[in-house]
Amino acid sequence: MDDLTQQLRTAVASSPPTRIDVDRLIADDRQRRRRARVLAGTGVAAAVAAAVVTPVLLAGPGADPAGLTLPPAAAGSSSADTSLCPVAKPQPSGPPAPQQSYDTVRDRPTERPDAGVARLTLVLRPALAAVVPAGLTVGGTIPGCDLVQFTYEKSHWYYYAHARLLRDGEADNVTVRLVPTSTDEPEGCDAAPAPGACTSSRLPDGGTVATGTATPGDEGFEQRWAKVRRADGTTVTVTTDNHITGGETGETPTVRFGPPPVLTVAQLTAIATTPGLTLYP
Secondary structure (H helix, E strand, O other): OOHHHHHHHHHHHOOOOOOOOHHHHHHHHHHHHHHHHHHHHHOHHHHHHHHHHOOOEEOOOOOOHHHHEOOHHHOOOOOOOOEOOOEEOOOOOOOOOOOOOOOEOOOOOOOOHHHHHHHHHHHHHHHHHHHOOOOOEEEEOOOOOOOOOOEEEHHHOEEEEEEEEEEOOEEEEEEEEEEEOEOOOOOHHHHOOOOOEEEEEEOOOOOEEEEEEEOOOOOOOOEEEEEEEOOOOEEEEEEEEOEEEEOOOOOOOEEEEOOOOOOOHHHHHHHHOOOOOOOOO
């Protein structure tokens, strides 16, 4: 009789009557311990332990492995790759950032963020391919990932994607951002992401679009944007610029500006008004 058996019997002897079958309980415990020893001997226990401490690779903030593959609807498309890159979510060194709170014109989306990452990425890749001129390479900016892919920013409730348009050693930056429209969000040029020449108009569905170009200073920097406030409660902003940062790792980055961005305001508007780029599918 081992120590655990003695402890169980002593506890039962000094307690009120019970309906628990002590002998059955002891036998089950012995069986569990024998099974644990077998698992340890075959290396299964070590594999389980490794799985516990290994960081999960995620396509978005969700932990569902299904989030690593885009929906099969894109399987026959030549303009969109159907795979998502796994993205390691680093553990924060301090307390997590609080979620920002603001009123929105519509109840916030209930879609799981990892599902949203996959759905929106499936829409963005062909939308970019449709407007980028031939001869340019569209690349992503997520480390270890060559493709453009959305990321979910939890603390501010939005999705964003960065792309690099490469041409003859130069590169343009393209950023696409989707947020729930706030109740105090200004419309038209009052909501422009940067000062400069701006025009605005109303869309057929009742939404608005503001477009413009900014060339602050004389350093050669140029930014173009299209900001769409959808009637469904989504605000989509697409920007491009010619800002280039270089330098070797560990050195102070060098900043310069390339030729004017390739994508026109009209092309940015075409991306921003793509029907599937919405938080309310």
